[in-house]
Amino acid sequence: MVSEKRMTQPTGASTSVELTIATPEGVLFRLPLAGPASRLYAMLVDIVIVLGTVNGIGLLGYVIFAKVPGFGFMVITLAEFAIGFAYGALLEGFWNGQTIGKRLFHLRVIDQAGLPLRIEQAWVRNLMRVFDALPFAYLMGGISVLSSPLMQRFGDRVAGTLVVRQTPLAVPAEESWMRQKYNSFQEYPTIAVHLRREATPELAGLIQDALRRRNELAPYARREIYRELAKYLQSEISPFPDELVERLSDEQYLINSSGILFGDQRPS
Amino acid sequence: MILNLERFQVQARPRWTSLESLLGALESRPDRRLNPAEAQQLQELYAQTATDLNRVTHGALAPELRQYLERLVARAYAELYYAPPTRSEIWQPRRWLRIFRAFPETFRRQSRYFALAVLVTVLGCALGGLAVRYDPASVDVLLPADYLRNPGQRVHEEEQGQGEHRNSAQTEAAFSAQLIRHNIQVALLAAALGVTFGIGTALLLFENGIMLGAVAVRYTQQGFGLFMTAWLLPHGVFEIPSILIAGQAGFYLARLLLHRREDRNVRQSMRDWLVLVAGLAMMLVWAGIMEAFFSQHHAPVLPYEFKVAVAVAELALLTIYLLLTGRRETGAKAR
Numbered sequence: 001m002v003s004e005k006r007m008t009q010p011t012g013a014s015t016s017v018e019l020t021i022a023t024p025e026g027v028l029f030r031l032p033l034a035g036p037a038s039r040l041y042a043m044l045v046d047i048v049i050v051l052g053t054v055n056g057i058g059l060l061g062y063v064i065f066a067k068v069p070g071f072g073f074m075v076i077t078l079a080e081f082a083i084g085f086a087y088g089a090l091l092e093g094f095w096n097g098q099t100i101g102k103r104l105f106h107l108r109v110i111d112q113a114g115l116p117l118r119i120e121q122a123w124v125r126n127l128m129r130v131f132d133a134l135p136f137a138y139l140m141g142g143i144s145v146l147s148s149p150l151m152q153r154f155g156d157r158v159a160g161t162l163v164v165r166q167t168p169l170a171v172p173a174e175e176s177w178m179r180q181k182y183n184s185f186q187e188y189p190t191i192a193v194h195l196r197r198e199a200t201p202e203l204a205g206l207i208q209d210a211l212r213r214r215n216e217l218a219p220y221a222r223r224e225i226y227r228e229l230a231k232y233l234q235s236e237i238s239p240f241p242d243e244l245v246e247r248l249s250d251e252q253y254l255i256n257s258s259g260i261l262f263g264d265q266r267p268s
Numbered sequence: 269m270i271l272n273l274e275r276f277q278v279q280a281r282p283r284w285t286s287l288e289s290l291l292g293a294l295e296s297r298p299d300r301r302l303n304p305a306e307a308q309q310l311q312e313l314y315a316q317t318a319t320d321l322n323r324v325t326h327g328a329l330a331p332e333l334r335q336y337l338e339r340l341v342a343r344a345y346a347e348l349y350y351a352p353p354t355r356s357e358i359w360q361p362r363r364w365l366r367i368f369r370a371f372p373e374t375f376r377r378q379s380r381y382f383a384l385a386v387l388v389t390v391l392g393c394a395l396g397g398l399a400v401r402y403d404p405a406s407v408d409v410l411l412p413a414d415y416l417r418n419p420g421q422r423v424h425e426e427e428q429g430q431g432e433h434r435n436s437a438q439t440e441a442a443f444s445a446q447l448i449r450h451n452i453q454v455a456l457l458a459a460a461l462g463v464t465f466g467i468g469t470a471l472l473l474f475e476n477g478i479m480l481g482a483v484a485v486r487y488t489q490q491g492f493g494l495f496m497t498a499w500l501l502p503h504g505v506f507e508i509p510s511i512l513i514a515g516q517a518g519f520y521l522a523r524l525l526l527h528r529r530e531d532r533n534v535r536q537s538m539r540d541w542l543v544l545v546a547g548l549a550m551m552l553v554w555a556g557i558m559e560a561f562f563s564q565h566h567a568p569v570l571p572y573e574f575k576v577a578v579a580v581a582e583l584a585l586l587t588i589y590l591l592l593t594g595r596r597e598t599g600a601k602a603r
Contacts, residue, residue: 070438077445
């Protein structure tokens with residue numbers, strides 16, 4: 001099983017680190033790794049939950065052991081101590097690698113090989129917190145995450161686990177170019193082929209993104225962006241005849257272009 | 269850019285949707301077992317979707333679709349290649365009781381790391397003891413707390429302070445909980461410090477040894493040997509070995525990290541570390557109880573000879589447990 005890490009620039013604006021996994025069938029897929037910030041937020045949520053639980057138990061214990069405060073203290077202290085470690089270990093082990101905080105922030109702990117983590121791994125990575133928390137505020141863990149190619153804290157390195165981002169994804173929706181029945185660019189097959197050949201994946205992605213975010217953009221910004229993109233395509237990549245281009249809005253120009261780039265190539 | 273995305277999506281969407289719903293059903297199932305029909309369906313859908321992913325990766329500019337398919341393939345891959353533990357078994361108490369046999373077995377299997385931990389601690393003891401023996405002034409540096417430096421005063425206080433301890437099982441219970449928590453934390457740290465390739469573990473054990481050696485020599489020099497033995501040993505016979513086992517776990521972890529590639533059965537090796545940690549935690553629970561409820565009582569309430577005898581008996585039981593439990597079965601299996 002080959003895995004490698006690399007920096008990529010996916011569709012979104014944020015830079016992210018990914019783990020590429022090659023399955024025995026020769027399929028490659030990428031897993032986006034969780035950064036230190038989201039992990040910190042998830043941990044803070046978990047700490048609040050643990051403290052809440054522990055204090056609840058403490059109150060309960062105080063009531064139950066009112067006559068024997070010493071034994072009450074003993075039970076509470078040991079219960080708190082156990083919960084501190086068991087919370088993460090049991091939840092991650094039995095709840096598909098997620099604590100409540102991790103679920104809120106769409107994080108998941110998995111095995112380095114892309115498989116679900118095992119219960120032993122969950123225990124090891126949570127017991128190792130005593131080291132990662134040193135000397136204060138998870139400094140060791142933080143240093144380890146920032147210096148590790150897989151963003152692992154020491155507990156993860158020992159247990160062979162990593163934390164991935166797992167935002168829910170839906171099947172991509174229908175694109176604007178799919179809706180139009182007729183694409184005037186297809187009347188110029190030579191220029192169209194040239195466009196397909198010359199456009200880099202980044203440029204194509206940019207056009208697609210600009211169209212997809214049509215309604216998120218302010219009208220002025222949208223006009224500007226579409227004009228820039230259309231002008232660039234027309235002057236640098238695929239000069240369609242002026243008499244055609246003059247009749248098209250910049251937006252229509254881009255829709256036609258993505259139809260050429262992504263769509264059907266049969267002559268209409 | 270050869271792929272016709274539009275037609276492709278229309279054709280493939282049904283299989284993606286059915287894979288998604290199959291995965292949703294599996295992931296929400298606690299034991300994650302597949303029946304044969306599901307396994308076959310999962311295998312087929314996985315293969316098809318993986319092919320789709322390859323086509324999108326190499327043949328089209330569709331970053332979002334690619335991300336979506338990658339996610340789907342990753343989930344299916346995880347379900348296909350993961351051999352789940354049967355989760356229902358995990359909740360059987362009998363399984364949990366196995367720790368009592370697994371602990372001594374693991375202890376013996378990894379005994380060379382225990383020997384290393386003993387060696388480091390003994391070196392520390394020797395250094396601490398010799399330092400105090402030949403340079404009494406060094407106690408100020410070696411022993412942090414006042415009571416360790418002035419045994420006479422401490423013994424006096426302890427023996428006079430009987431009244432305070434009497435009739436205060438409550439205080440002792442609270443005290444024992446604090447001891448247990450503190451000791452487990454320290455021991456766990458020693459075991460976790462294995463990630464520093466054992467250097468941290470060794471330093472911690474060495475420091476522990478120095479303290480031990482210095483205290484022993486100091487008290488013996490001033491004629492409180494019997495008091496100290498009776499004071500420290502009833503819990504010490506569990507506490508000291510458990511710190512040594514923590515050192516054993518630490519060195520074992522260091523060795524694992526240094527030879528990760530060679531070690532094929534990572535799962536078994538990680539389990540050994542966990543078993544050692546769980547075992548020493550149990551030992552420290554006992555040590556904490558003894559320290560709070562038994563060790564703090566001195567003569568005339570409890571004669572020192574009696575306390576030492578209890579300690580010796582404890583040590584004998586611990587030794588028998590660690591060295592002999594499960595030995596016959598393992599031996600029989602080996603034959």
